[in-house]
Amino acid sequence: MQVSVETGDGLTRRLKVELPTEEIEQEIEKRLQNHARSIRLPGFRPGKVPMRLLRQRYGDSMRLEVFSERVEASYPQAIAESELRPAGRPEIEPDLDLAARRYAYVAEFEVLPDVELASLEGRSLARPQVDLTEADVDETIERLRQQRKRWESVERTAETGDRLTVDFDGQVDGEPFEGGRGEEVRIEIGAGRFIPGFEDQLIGASAGDERSVQVSFPETYPQASLAGKPAAFKVKVKTVEAPSLPEVDAEFITEFGVNDGDLERFRADVRANLERERSERIKARVKNQVMDLLLEANPISVPSALVAREVESLRQQMQQQLGGGGAGIELPDELFADNARRRVALGLIVGEVVKANALSPGADRIRSAVEETAASYDDPKAVIDYYYADRERLATVESMVLEDLVVEHVLDQIEVTDEPISFSELASQQ
Template sequence: MQVSVETIGTLGRRLKVAVPADQVEKEFNARLQRLSKQVKIPGFRPGKVPLKMVEAQYGGRLIDEVAGELVQTTLYEAIGSQGLRPAGDPKLQRKPFVRGEQLEYTVEFEIFPEVKRLDLTGVRIERPVVTVGEDDVSRTLETIRKQRADWKPVERAANLGDRLTIDFVGRIDGKDFDGGKANVFQVVLGSGTLLEDMEQGLVGAKMSDTRHISVKFPSDYRHSPLAGKTADFDVKISAVTEAVLPELNEALARDLGVKDSSIDTLRSDVKSNLEREANGRSRAIVRARALKSLLDANPVEVPRSLLDAEIQRLKTSDVSNGLNAGDETAYEKRARSRVALGLILSEFIRNRGLVPDPARVRARLEEMAADYESPQEFIQWHYEKPERLSEIEGLVMEEKVVEDLLVSAQISEKPVSFQELLKIETLVQ
């Protein structure tokens, strides 16, 4: 077999493969012999049909089958002989085959990029450290009270923090637009549920008022057809209510599941929960910083086939979650980062020979299951199908990669407040 390689761009490769005619003929004759023992032709006993007659009747089909199978069996042998690792499915072009000549075909594909840096030697990573204080506990308890508020109708003008029930219809250049109309819609002023122009335009409104409000959509608005445009809304206010918060007392503690109904126990429980949240978020931030550093250290080119597949996956995910498809450039940026990081992590895992630790996978599942009413059912559900378990194995493998990376990095600790911690990005950008 003859193999030649041509480089197309950075990652593209074109292989030209030629399978010798005698190899094709040998395979054809072997298939012909097997078929002659199976075919039934009137006037001949089974297995006694002359080869010439079998070839005359079935030769065209046989040679096509042989050529197709030889392509399949020699393709990856040819790729392997050149030390190449295809990313995505190869695109095959086969020349028309003529009996007695060599079988020739061409295949094009992209290869995985070279990853040169698999450690974080010399990289400094800050780990945020939080000491949860009584102010954090009080702030959280205030949030809990707001979440359990009763809403009392008022006749006064609406202030920030009040909840309004409204009907509205919006128009751009005098025309209705998708998502610009709603009835019996409830909004707490200052919550950020609606755009700031709309919420500010409702401050001071009373029940039964009608308001005309102009709203400017941000240039980066998630629904791109509205980005940067101005809409005129007619709003009818049908109710204005104010929040009546429950008292911070034993009754509230009991409703929140505190066994002894003690305020001190409630505050202690809240503090413990905040500390767990802070520790988890701190780990997530360090993880994101470690992976971002690894990504920055390896500016790899991404195979187009993998990039296109990830863009489509992101779009499908957004649509299934009720989101409108965003800007194509934004999708490509997200996809490029995700694919590049995935390739780098795969190479790290391959290079280190890492495999999922079953005990660690089980422990991770048990940790996740603790948040469910039936933990054992949650665990069993994942073990029932390999594809479900593979998601957890992927999480465990990523945790292991980050642990190994951090061994080579320089870690420093930085005290931050709990509120500051919540503002730090935990995703790889």
């Protein structure tokens, strides 16, 4: 077997492989002879068909069969000999010249880039430093009240914060479009869940009113056929409701697990949850900065095959999040491309950091991570058992711990300063 490599654009490689002619032709002859014992042709007894006729009738198909098997068997060996690291499946192009008795093929694929980690000397990041206040507790309790608000019908015009029940019929370029019609749809003015500008044009409407709403779909709208286009909606307002917030009393407090309804105990629980959230957000913020720093310090090309695979993974995740509401919505590659490239690049760089520094998560640290995750559930032991009952589940925790080790390794090499900010600022950064 003779192997040669050509370098194409970027990470593309063309692997040329010439297979041993004698071995292939001997195998073809061997198989034809084996088939000769069982093949039946008119005018010949079993096992008496001339080899010349067998080669004429079955030679080409047998040759392709043997050639395909040799390609499949030789490709991994050729890759190993060439010391290449393919990033995806190859495109195989046969290169056959039967007159010259040449059996060869060309495999084209992308390779993983060589990552040479740059020094992080002189680089820095700011770690948020957040002091929780009673105002943060008050704000959180107010959000909990908002989550449990009730709606009461009102005999007045709609204001920001009200909820309207409407029927609507939309058109683009004078024609109806998929998803442009709705009945008994609830719209909370100011929530920002509809096309920008739609909710604002319902302020001042009363039950029974009909309004004409003119909007434009965002350029980044997931349904590509509607992105950036103006739309006209006829909207009939059926009801107007105002929010009614619950009092922070014993009945309200017991809904959050404080069975005796004690306000101080409730506030202490809220603070404890905020402290846990603060730690998680600070950790995530620092991790994001570390990953940004690694990307900036180590610019690399990424294989398009890996990016395409990551794009598909992100698309499936979004479709799952949308659930039934995502049916029929086009999710173009461009929507995920930048994030996919970032994730692929980080995966390669982080992998090199792990390899270069022999980082490995210990069993104790993995156990601590599992227990920390389980602590927020009603039955922590059941959650711990859940992870340890399946190797793949535990592997996800191991990957997170390994990323934490990478973050710690980077933090040891750079300057870290504390940045005092409020809890609300920290939450808005994520």
